[in-house]
Amino acid sequence: MADNVRRVAVISLGGTIAMTAQTDGSATPTLSADDLIAAVPGLADTGIQVEVRDFRRLPGASLSFSDLFELAATIETLEVNGVVVTQGTDTIEETAYLLDLVTTGDMPIVVTGAMRNASMAGADGPANVLAAIRTAASAEARGTGCVVVFGEEIHAARWVRKTHATSPMAFTSYPGPIGYVAEDRVRILARPDAAPTINRHSATTSVRTTVFTVGIGDDGTLLQALGDHVDGLVVAAFGAGHVPMACVDTLTDLAKRMPVILATRTGSGPVLRQTYGFPGSESDLLARGLISGSTLDPVKARILLQLLVMTGSDKDQIAQVFSTVS
Known part of the structure; x- marks a missing residue:
C-alpha cells in the first residue's frame, strides 16, 4: 500500500x-x-x-x-x-x-x-x-x-x-x-483549547453522578433525597447560576459531602462569579462550596465530574480541573 x-x-x-x-x-x-x-x-x-x-x-x-x-x-x-x-x-x-x-x-x-x-x-x-x-x-x-x-x-x-x-x-x-x-x-475555521486529559486507566465504574435541574418552587426536598444516592452532583441552575432560596441550605450541606457543580440549564454561556449577590445567586453558591461549571453545559459537566470521581480526584482537584475549562 x-x-x-x-x-x-x-x-x-x-x-x-x-x-x-x-x-x-x-x-x-x-x-x-x-x-x-x-x-x-x-x-x-x-x-x-x-x-x-x-x-x-x-x-x-x-x-x-x-x-x-x-x-x-x-x-x-x-x-x-x-x-x-x-x-x-x-x-x-x-x-x-x-x-x-x-x-x-x-x-x-x-x-x-x-x-x-x-x-x-x-x-x-x-x-x-x-x-x-x-x-x-x-x-x-x-x-x-x-x-x-x-x-x-x-x-x-x-x-x-x-x-x-x-x-x-x-x-x-x-x-x-x-x-x-x-x-x-x-x-x-477555529480550534478550541485542548480539553483536560483524564487517565481512565485508574477509573472505577462503581460511581454515581447525576444532573438535577432546578425549577420554580423547588424547596430542596428532592435534592436532599438525591444526595443520599450519588457521589457527585451537577446542578442545572437558572440563568447564570441561580437557584431558589429554599434550596440553599440543602446545597450547602451537599457541597460539604461531595463535589457539587454549578452549571446553567440554558446550555450556553458562562456561570457568573460575582454579578449577583442574593441568597441562591452564583456568588452566594460558590461561597458555600459549590464548584463553577464555567461554560460547560450540564451534560458535559456531568461527564467531566463522573470521570474525575471515577479516577479518585478529591474536591480540590475537581475544582482545579473545572477552573481550567474556558
Missing part, C-alpha cells in the same frame, strides 16, 4: 444510523458497519481506505461508561489516519466529550449518526458518514480534539449539543461550528 493512502477506521456502536424498520413498523439496530459503508455513495471516489469494525449494536441511550472506555482502548490500538464512530444520536454529545477527555494525540476522532433510519425517505446516515470519513482523513482536522460531524458541519465535542428531537440538523453548538465540509474539502 502506498504511504500516501489515507486510512480511516469506522467503528459502529448501533443507533438510528444502524436501524431498519421491522414488520411492526418500529426501528431497531440491524445494520453492520459493513452495511453502513456499503450505503455511502461516492466513498470509493475519495481514495480513502476504510477499515470497518462492529463494536456494539445498541441504542445510544443504552451505552455505558464501560462501553466507552473499551471504545477508547480500541481507538488507541488503531494505526490509521483517523477514526469515525457511528452511534445513536441520543448520547453523541456525551460520547464525543468523553473521548475528548480520555484520548490523546492529534489523530482526528469523529462521531456521527443519523436522525432518520435507513428505511426512511431522506435517510441522512450516508451523507453524515461520508462527511465524517472525509474529516477523519484530513490533515486539517488534526489537533482539533474529538468532533461531531452532522449535516456537513464540524462541531467541537465540548460545545456540541443535540437541540432538536427529530430534525436532521439537530446538532448545534455555541459559539458555532468550528468547520464544515464543502465540495469534498474539510475546512477548519
